[in-house]
Amino acid sequence: MGKIKSAVILAVVLVWTAFGALNGEVTRKNIRFVQYPDFPDAHSTWGSIGYSKVHQKIFIGVTNHQDKVGLFEYDVNRDRMRLCGFLPQLANLQDFQWQGKVHSEIIEGPDGCMYFSTDGGESREEYLMNHPQGYGGGFFFKWNPAEDRLTNLGYGLQYESIKDITVDRISGRLMGISYPQAHLLLYDHQKNDLRDLGRVGSDHVPRVLFSDWFGNMYYVDWRQRLIKYEHDTGKLIFASDSLPAFDGTTGNRVVTGITAYAEDQAKGVIYLVTYGSKIVAFYPTRLDFGRVEDLSGLYDGDPEVRKPYEYYCPNVGLGDNGLLYYFIGGHGSYVDGEEKNVMMEFDPRSKNKRIVLSFLLEEISEVTGSSVKDGNGNLYFCGRRRAPQAEMMGESGASRPFMIIFNPTKEIAP
8 A cells, every 4th residue: 555655646746747847937048049140230020930840940031121131041950040141132133122121921831942021111112102212012932941042923012012921831822911001912823823812901901811731821801800711612701700809999999910820730729819919719620710719818917007908919939838928018018017028928728827037128129920939849039129229210119130049848048
């Protein structure tokens, strides 16, 4: 009996130890920053990051918001960041074809190449749309990591940026959203067939599209309804119900669209972060729309300081421990009335959330990136910090960019 009791106690200790290791405290040793070499005037990054499972590399688009848009490659196995080149030279762009930044995510297609799109990124885009010196329009691009070769796949719509894209993981077709007129674009680059699926928004253009493992691609319209391009039928369909949102008037607060997503294919779920500060679980199905579950708000703060729908979060990642991690802060929106950026940990099962790390804006001012994770369980984000010595440019002010690597269960800091 004593041996059995000892064995039970040992088993409990082992389980508890494993649980503790899995849910232990996150410290600064779980996170590190990687700089971008050979680009001293780099200013900012947006949602422009993605992971290649085929090549085990991270790709990031970095801009100076003036005349340089760099494509960077981080080799996960070699722990090495390098500049692949600048888009104008890599794509042989002419002066009238200038691009301000990569705004879209950089997403892997079924052929192992990385796809992304470009954006004007400054006032020439919005106010001189038809002017000879204005913005010609954004491009679809393909980067072949095996050959270090960039292919310009062509314009989307004339005078329109392409804010984000996603990919049909079966056929390789691309879907993008234009700015400022919010046209949904479907592009079969193998056949050079570009289709304008029409306007799906008004003066607000949600920035994020996503796809599922069935080959379906998604966006959100101005009513906060999911739009689905269905792979099997080739049809564009609209959900009957809006995504969950806090009570409020959209005239006073824009709540439409997705700012970030993270998927767990093993559990059949894609977690969505909305402009209205909600965390939503979406369970996609091959045909029609799957179930949607309202999990929680991003942060439980004092409503007298900030309304529950006012927290800004254009990023999220899913740890190997099944927990979501995201940074809140940027564009003048911070928690508890303080100018700081905080990393949150959220358990989709219990819906518990907590701040695990906090950063001064001189360390991290804003973070972007969706569902970027390598085979070692490391999560990757685009980060930038407030840098008074940098030039003031656009919405990101005076800043300097860097890449963030985070692992919730391992110490990775040097």
